[in-house]
Amino acid sequence: MTGHYPNTRLRRTRATGWSRALHRETVLTPSDLIWPLFVTSGTDVEEPIATLPGVSRWSVDGIVARAKEAVDLGIPVIALFPNTPRELRSDDGAEAHNPDNLMCQAIKAIKDACGDSIGVLTDVALDPYTSHGQDGLVNDAGYVVNDETVAMLVDQAVNQANAGADIIAPSDMMDGRIGAIRRALEMNGHPNVQIMSYAAKYASAFYGPFRDAVGSGGLLKGDKKAYQMDPANADEALREVAMDIAEGADSVMVKPGLAYLDIIYRVKQRFDVPVFAYQVSGEYAMIEAAQAAGIGDRDALVLEKLIAFKRAGCNGVLTYHAAHVARLLNG
Numbered sequence: 278m279t280g281h282y283p284n285t286r287l288r289r290t291r292a293t294g295w296s297r298a299l300h301r302e303t304v305l306t307p308s309d310l311i312w313p314l315f316v317t318s319g320t321d322v323e324e325p326i327a328t329l330p331g332v333s334r335w336s337v338d339g340i341v342a343r344a345k346e347a348v349d350l351g352i353p354v355i356a357l358f359p360n361t362p363r364e365l366r367s368d369d370g371a372e373a374h375n376p377d378n379l380m381c382q383a384i385k386a387i388k389d390a391c392g393d394s395i396g397v398l399t400d401v402a403l404d405p406y407t408s409h410g411q412d413g414l415v416n417d418a419g420y421v422v423n424d425e426t427v428a429m430l431v432d433q434a435v436n437q438a439n440a441g442a443d444i445i446a447p448s449d450m451m452d453g454r455i456g457a458i459r460r461a462l463e464m465n466g467h468p469n470v471q472i473m474s475y476a477a478k479y480a481s482a483f484y485g486p487f488r489d490a491v492g493s494g495g496l497l498k499g500d501k502k503a504y505q506m507d508p509a510n511a512d513e514a515l516r517e518v519a520m521d522i523a524e525g526a527d528s529v530m531v532k533p534g535l536a537y538l539d540i541i542y543r544v545k546q547r548f549d550v551p552v553f554a555y556q557v558s559g560e561y562a563m564i565e566a567a568q569a570a571g572i573g574d575r576d577a578l579v580l581e582k583l584i585a586f587k588r589a590g591c592n593g594v595l596t597y598h599a600a601h602v603a604r605l606l607n608g
C-alpha cells in the first residue's frame with residue numbers, strides 16, 4: 278500500500294542527509310567483511326600481484342601484520358590462500374597434508390599473535406598444491422574423481438583445524454565433502470570449528486587473477502566445468518545449498534558475487550542460514566581497472582557493490598577491498 282501524489286512525495290525523505298540516514302534500510306560495517314590474503318614463503322617478503330593491483334602475497338610475518346591490521350579495523354575474519362612453492366606441488370597435492378605447510382604456519386602465527394580477536398578462515402581444495410592446478414585428483418581420462426578427492430580434503434581440513442583454523446571453507450565443489458569433513462572434525466576434537474561451504478560456486482571467468490595469486494593459473498589445463506556450476510543454473514544452486522546445510526554447513530557462500538545476486542536472494546529467502554558472497558578477484562580487478570582508466574571512482578563503486586550484497590540478503594562479503602573499505606567506513 279502506498280499513497281498518491283502529492284500527499285505522498287517519495288522525494289520528501291530523500292531531501293536531506295539526515296533524513297536519508299534515518300531511512301536507510303541496509304547498512305555496511307567493517308564487521309560484514311572477510312579479508313582474503315595470499316601467503317608466500319620466506320621472511321619479510323611482499324610480492325605484488327600484477328593482475329590484482331594493490332594486492333600482494335605476504336610471507337607469514339607480513340600475514341600476521343595484516344591480521345593485526347584487520348583487528349584494528351574491526352574486520353572479524355581473514356581468509357588464507359597459499360602460494361605453494363613449485364617444487365612442493367605434486368599430482369596428488371600431498372603438501373596439503375603437511376602439518377608445517379604454509380597455511381599451517383600462517384594459521385599458527387596469527388593465532389599466537391591475535392588469539393580470538395580474529396577468526397581465521399581456511400580454504401580447502403587441492404588447487405594450490407597440485408601440479409595440474411585442478412582442485413582434486415585427476416584420473417587418466419582427465420576427470421577429477423569425487424570420492425578419492427573427498428578423502429584428501431578431509432585430511433586437509435583436519436590438518437588446518439589442528440593448526441588452529443576457526444572456519445573451514447571448502448571451495449572444491451566435490452559432492453559429499455561437507456558431511457565427510459564435519460564427521461572428521463567431530464571425531465578429531467574440533468566440535469567448534471565451523472564450516473563455511475562454498476555451496477554455490479560457479480565455473481566463472483572472474484577467477485583469473487586469483488589463479489595468478491596462488492600460482493595455479495599457469496599450470497591449469499582445461500577448465501573446472503565438471504565440478505563447478507553452470508552459470509545458467511539457479512534451481513541447482515538451491516539444491517547444492519540444501520545438501521550442504523543437511524551435511525552440517527554452518528554458513529554457505531555464493532561465488533562469484535555481483536553476477537549472482539539472484540542466487541544470494543533466493544538462498545536467503547529459502548533457507549534460514551547465514552549467507553556470504555565472495556566478490557572474487559576479477560570483480561576486484563575490474564573496479565581497479567575502472568579507477569585506473571578514469572571511468573569510475575573506486576570508493577563509490579566499491580561501496581555501491583558491497584551494499585548490493587547486503588541488500589540482496591548477505592550476512593557478509595569476502596572482498597579484497599576489505600581493509601580499504603573498513604578504513605572508509607571508520608572515517
Ligand code: PBG
Binds near residue numbers: 404412448484486559
Ligand atoms: C579454487 C578457488 C578459486 C577461488 C577461490 N578458491 C578459483 C578457482 O576455482 O579456480 C577464486 C577466488 C577469486 O577469484 O578471488 N579452489
